[in-house]
Amino acid sequence: MKKITICTCSSRTFIDKDEVAKMATAAQKAGLEVRLISDLCELCENKSAEVHDIAGTTIVACHPRAVKSLMAFAGEDHVTSLNLRSQSAEEVLASLGIHTSQLSTLNSQLSTLNSQLESMPKKLGEDAWYPTLDKDVCAECGKSLEFCPFGVYEMVDERIRVVHPQHCKNNCPACARTCPASAIIFPKYDRSPINGGEERQENAIRLDSKELYAKTLREKLAMRKSLLKQ
Numbered sequence: 001m002k003k004i005t006i007c008t009c010s011s012r013t014f015i016d017k018d019e020v021a022k023m024a025t026a027a028q029k030a031g032l033e034v035r036l037i038s039d040l041c042e043l044c045e046n047k048s049a050e051v052h053d054i055a056g057t058t059i060v061a062c063h064p065r066a067v068k069s070l071m072a073f074a075g076e077d078h079v080t081s082l083n084l085r086s087q088s089a090e091e092v093l094a095s096l097g098i099h100t101s102q103l104s105t106l107n108s109q110l111s112t113l114n115s116q117l118e119s120m121p122k123k124l125g126e127d128a129w130y131p132t133l134d135k136d137v138c139a140e141c142g143k144s145l146e147f148c149p150f151g152v153y154e155m156v157d158e159r160i161r162v163v164h165p166q167h168c169k170n171n172c173p174a175c176a177r178t179c180p181a182s183a184i185i186f187p188k189y190d191r192s193p194i195n196g197g198e199e200r201q202e203n204a205i206r207l208d209s210k211e212l213y214a215k216t217l218r219e220k221l222a223m224r225k226s227l228l229k230q
Contacts, residue, residue: 004032004096006035006037008117014188020036026098029109044073045130047075058096059081063196073132129170129171133161133183139180144160147175152168176189
């Protein structure tokens, strides 16, 4: 039986939950084994044992480049993924050879899945946020290591690696803007190419690294001062 894993990205709004419900309902009706997860980023950040099982399925999540880099970070280099972030459920299902003509007759199943999606854990403002590296384009220039004041990156065997993803500041993609190769991906960012998408929506992709470093350092120091006052 063909297996698919659908990331619902429960703490964010990038993946439409109605589209997830339609996708899962039609896939189950077609005889596929469907697994829903709340946050692929979190599982990969923790290098959960579940990741290996997920790698053996077709992953339905966000941009393929982002999924590939996430899974590689967790030690899985060979994955198949489909993009529910920028495609409709109908388009993704069609790529699996599944037609959605019967969806209108599956209202009860859709209702059940929508309830399941609503009950998934949400971590607003504190969900898994960290960079991954596109190995295919990373030039190992070291700018990310030089720039990041939070210790997210380290040099391992003469290659830049994301070693401490939990140190990253939630919703900050600044290091990606200093990367000359656009190799740094934040899957939960709202614009391409930083989120792994192919379009050039992020106009400020090249920014002054010294200016950005100074800004993030000031923010870090202000955070420390506020903690000392508590």
